[in-house]
Amino acid sequence: MADNSFSIDVxxxxxxxxQKMNDGPxxxxxxxxxxxxxxxxxxxxxxxxxxxxxxAQHAISATGIDRAQVAAEFSEHAEEERDHAMRAAERxxxxxxxPDFDPKTIAERSHTTYVTFDDNDLxxxxxxxxxxxxxxIESYQExxxxxxxxxxxxxxxxxxxxAAEEEHADDLLDLLGN
Numbered sequence: 001m002a003d004n005s006f007s008i009d010v011x012x013x014x015x016x017x018x019q020k021m022n023d024g025p026x027x028x029x030x031x032x033x034x035x036x037x038x039x040x041x042x043x044x045x046x047x048x049x050x051x052x053x054x055x056a057q058h059a060i061s062a063t064g065i066d067r068a069q070v071a072a073e074f075s076e077h078a079e080e081e082r083d084h085a086m087r088a089a090e091r092x093x094x095x096x097x098x099p100d101f102d103p104k105t106i107a108e109r110s111h112t113t114y115v116t117f118d119d120n121d122l123x124x125x126x127x128x129x130x131x132x133x134x135x136x137i138e139s140y141q142e143x144x145x146x147x148x149x150x151x152x153x154x155x156x157x158x159x160x161x162x163a164a165e166e167e168h169a170d171d172l173l174d175l176l177g178n
Contacts, residue, residue, distance in 0.1 A: 025094050031150030038097035040143055041088045041154070044161075045099055046109035047139070048085035051132055052078050054114050058129065063119040070122050070175060077129070077168050084161045091157055111139045126176050133169040137162065 016028060026034055055078035062071045089099035100109070107114060112132040117124040140162045147155040 024096060025153070026096065032147065032154075034095045034097070037147070037151055037154055038092050038095055040146075041092045041095075042097075042100040043109045043111065044088040044140075044143070044158075045085050045092070045101070046106045047111045047136060048081050048088065048161075049101070049106050050110040050112055050114050051136065052081035052085065054112075054116075054132065055081060055129065057116055058125045061116070061119045062122055062125060064122055066122055070126065073171055073175060074125070074129070077171070080164055080168070084164065087157055087161065091154055095154075111135055123176070126172050130169060130172040130176065133165055133172060136165045137169060140165065 020028075055074045059071045059074035059078060062074065089101075092099045112135050115128050117128070140158055144155055144158050144162065147158065149155075
């Protein structure tokens with residue numbers, strides 16, 4: 001019968017930790033290129049900022065009979081999108097990178113687009129935000145698969161964000177009456 005007991009060389013781990021303190025959380029067991037992960041996360045930051053801006057604009061501009069309910073949902077989603085951008089930016093910093101908040105390139109790097117509508121076209125706003133959520137869901141699923149076990153912390157952050165995006169899509173679908 002094989003011995004499946006857990007065993008690690010704590011002394012060796014302690015020595016490596018002391019030798020490479022300046023690498024922060026990136027240890028020898030990190031299975032991705034930090035530069036690649038930082039680049040991908042900067043695109044996530046851009047995507048989340050564009051989503052925040054779109055939701056915020058729609059929340060402020062929405063008019064019509066269902067305005068209160070729809071605007072409240074847009075406002076809630078906007079705040080969550082901003083939080084997602086900050087979580088991704090914080091992870092970039094942990095990995096030794098610089099979050100890219102450059103307004104000149106945010107729209108280019110975003111997976112979604114920024115589209116506005118007539119103030120009373122709540123249905124078009126809902127549909128556009130639902131399309132954006134679906135784009136983000138598929139993109140983030142791909143990022144999560146790519147990360148795999150190579151960067152478990154970033155993967156978990158992305159999984160948390162993905163769960164919220166799926167909830168957003170469900171909320172929008174409910175508001176559309178589908």
